Amino acid sequence: MAVIKLERKPLSLAERTYLPQIVGGLKITLKHLLKPTITMQYPEERPAIPAGYRGAPTLVKDPHGREKCVSCQLCEFVCPPRAIRITPGEIAHDSPNAHVEKAPQAFDIDMLRCIYCGLCQEVCPEEAIFLQNVYSTTGYTRDSMVNHKADLYQMGGTLPDEHFKWDKKKEAAEHGGSHHG
Amino acid sequence: MNLFFQLPVVIQVLLKGMAVIGVMFPLAGACSMAERKISAWIQGRPGPNRAIPFWFSWVPVLGPILQKLGAFHLLADGLKFLFKEDVVPGHVNKKYFIAAPILAMIPALSTVTFVPFGAYIDLGGNLTPLILANVDVGLLAVFAVSSLGVYSVVLAGWASNSKYSFLGGIRASAQLISYELSMTLAVVPVLLWINAPGTAGTMSLSKAVEFQSQPGFWGGAWFAFTMPISALIFLICLFAETNRQPFDMAESEADLVGGFHTEYGAFKWSLFFVAEYCHMIVGSAVFILLFFGGWNPLPWLPLSSVAALLHITELPLLVGLLSIGIFLGKILAMLFLFMWVRWTVPRFRYDQVMKLGWQKLLPLAILNLLVTIIAIAVIQH
Numbered sequence: 046m047a048v049i050k051l052e053r054k055p056l057s058l059a060e061r062t063y064l065p066q067i068v069g070g071l072k073i074t075l076k077h078l079l080k081p082t083i084t085m086q087y088p089e090e091r092p093a094i095p096a097g098y099r100g101a102p103t104l105v106k107d108p109h110g111r112e113k114c115v116s117c118q119l120c121e122f123v124c125p126p127r128a129i130r131i132t133p134g135e136i137a138h139d140s141p142n143a144h145v146e147k148a149p150q151a152f153d154i155d156m157l158r159c160i161y162c163g164l165c166q167e168v169c170p171e172e173a174i175f176l177q178n179v180y181s182t183t184g185y186t187r188d189s190m191v192n193h194k195a196d197l198y199q200m201g202g203t204l205p206d207e208h209f210k211w212d213k214k215k216e217a218a219e220h221g222g223s224h225h226g
Numbered sequence: 227m228n229l230f231f232q233l234p235v236v237i238q239v240l241l242k243g244m245a246v247i248g249v250m251f252p253l254a255g256a257c258s259m260a261e262r263k264i265s266a267w268i269q270g271r272p273g274p275n276r277a278i279p280f281w282f283s284w285v286p287v288l289g290p291i292l293q294k295l296g297a298f299h300l301l302a303d304g305l306k307f308l309f310k311e312d313v314v315p316g317h318v319n320k321k322y323f324i325a326a327p328i329l330a331m332i333p334a335l336s337t338v339t340f341v342p343f344g345a346y347i348d349l350g351g352n353l354t355p356l357i358l359a360n361v362d363v364g365l366l367a368v369f370a371v372s373s374l375g376v377y378s379v380v381l382a383g384w385a386s387n388s389k390y391s392f393l394g395g396i397r398a399s400a401q402l403i404s405y406e407l408s409m410t411l412a413v414v415p416v417l418l419w420i421n422a423p424g425t426a427g428t429m430s431l432s433k434a435v436e437f438q439s440q441p442g443f444w445g446g447a448w449f450a451f452t453m454p455i456s457a458l459i460f461l462i463c464l465f466a467e468t469n470r471q472p473f474d475m476a477e478s479e480a481d482l483v484g485g486f487h488t489e490y491g492a493f494k495w496s497l498f499f500v501a502e503y504c505h506m507i508v509g510s511a512v513f514i515l516l517f518f519g520g521w522n523p524l525p526w527l528p529l530s531s532v533a534a535l536l537h538i539t540e541l542p543l544l545v546g547l548l549s550i551g552i553f554l555g556k557i558l559a560m561l562f563l564f565m566w567v568r569w570t571v572p573r574f575r576y577d578q579v580m581k582l583g584w585q586k587l588l589p590l591a592i593l594n595l596l597v598t599i600i601a602i603a604v605i606q607h
Contacts, residue, residue, distance in 0.1 A: 067567075067570070067571055071567070073570075074566060074570045075566070077269070077270060078264070078267045078566075080270065082272045083271075084272050
């Protein structure tokens with residue numbers, strides 16, 4: 046390996062007094078002093094949450110306002126810290142969504158347990174549970190840290206649906222033939 | 227005015243002293259907030275800007291401004307220091323441990339007695355300095371009293387009975403004593419210049435300002451221009467004497483936790499800091515008086531000509547206030563410089579501090595003294 050010998054120039058008198066360097070440093074700090082500050086004033090200003098952010102898990106509705114969860118409880122079983130607890134319930138016969146048969150009666154996610162792993166979102170066959178942009182979960186009691194069904198739907202809102210699986214199923218059941226189509 | 231002059235002299239002096247301390251103490255406190263704000267701004271942060279009493283948030287414009295400047299953080303900090311538990315650790319020498327912060331405050335607040343902070347033009351047309359004790363030993367007294375401040379650091383270090391405090395105390399004593407030499411030597415040329423042979427000798431600081439406010443090119447030049455080396459040495463020593471970065475060996479939190487004040491907390495701790503800021507204020511005042519023209523607003527523009535320009539020569543109160551304002555403005559600029567340097571220059575190593583003091587500054591100060599003596603001798607003959 047070639048060795049390059051560098052001739053180190055002896056310091057000049059001005060350099061040895063440090064003073065020009067200190068003045069240079071003062072100039073730099075003054076520049077920073079006059080620059081606008083970059084700290085975000087958090088509770089008043091909020092950060093822009095990028096798409097695909099994995100915040101708190103939420104439940105979503107389809108564009109027709111139907112709750113997508115059919116309480117299959119797969120998320121409850123896959124959840125590593127067992128944060129999810131679902132009480133399945135029936136859908137009333139007179140409901141327009143009666144053909145779906147099941148919906149959660151209660152859906153609780155304990156945010157003290159949740160580890161934001163996203164397995165519930167991954168496992169959900171109905172695309173009903175999503176980790177979205179809620180990043181700040183706070184509360185004064187343990188109970189207040191549990192997100193109930195209403196909270197979950199409120200946080201989740203409505204997401205666009207590509208399939209309308211249950212509408213197609215209903216149509217197929219009413220008119221015969223396969224619902225794949 | 228007349229009512230004031232009819233009071234007994236003791237009460238007059240007491241009132242004047244209280245007035246000066248009443249400015250110094252809050253100013254020193256405000257320095258701590260300024261320090262935090264300036265450090266924040268240099269680092270691109272807004273700094274403390276949250277605290278506000280709920281009833282003050284209703285004040286329209288002033289409220290938000292004071293909140294942004296952290297004025298209420300300052301009050302909250304002060305209150306916290308007053309009311310939190312004042313712990314005296316079990317292993318300390320209690321008597322000296324409590325005496326140390328008191329001993330820090332006494333010289334810090336008493337040096338201001340000898341520092342003129344303004345001037346007014348009396349009925350006879352003479353410029354009279356505003357000063358608590360107009361004594362001829364002025365500068366000598368400032369040096370003598372302010373160097374007592376080192377005892378508080380040493381005492382705090384020894385009484386704390388802990389290694390960090392002990393090392394901090396030792397370092398502080400060595401550093402302060404070594405830089406005092408160069409500091410005093412840097413001032414001697416100024417005193418030689420203002421004490422021309424044949425005239426009455428004086429060490430009064432107001433005399434130095436008087437010499438910088440004479441007419442003519444050389445008369446009006448501040449001593450910082452005629453004796454730049456002296457001014458530079460004095461400034462560097464001032465940083466060392468006030469324990470400011472890059473010379474804050476006594477604290478040096480990287481290697482000594484907190485140095486001499488490691489074992490201190492609450493109000494006693496804050497007293498050390500108020501004392502440090504008082505030293506900074508008095509130190510910058512002396513520096514400005516000696517080298518930067520005191521209460522003269524600009525070089526070659528003495529206070530008396532400004533007063534004549536504004537037609538207030540006959541109003542001693544206005545001239546006095548104007549001079550105090552100019553002087554305070556210069557002090558604030560110096561305090562800003564202290565803080566600005568603190569967030570620019572990293573701390574020296576201890577051996578570098580000693581080397582700089584003894585091997586560089588002291589010979590330079592002596593050389594400067596010799597050169598100036600010869601120059602003065604040539605000029606005055």
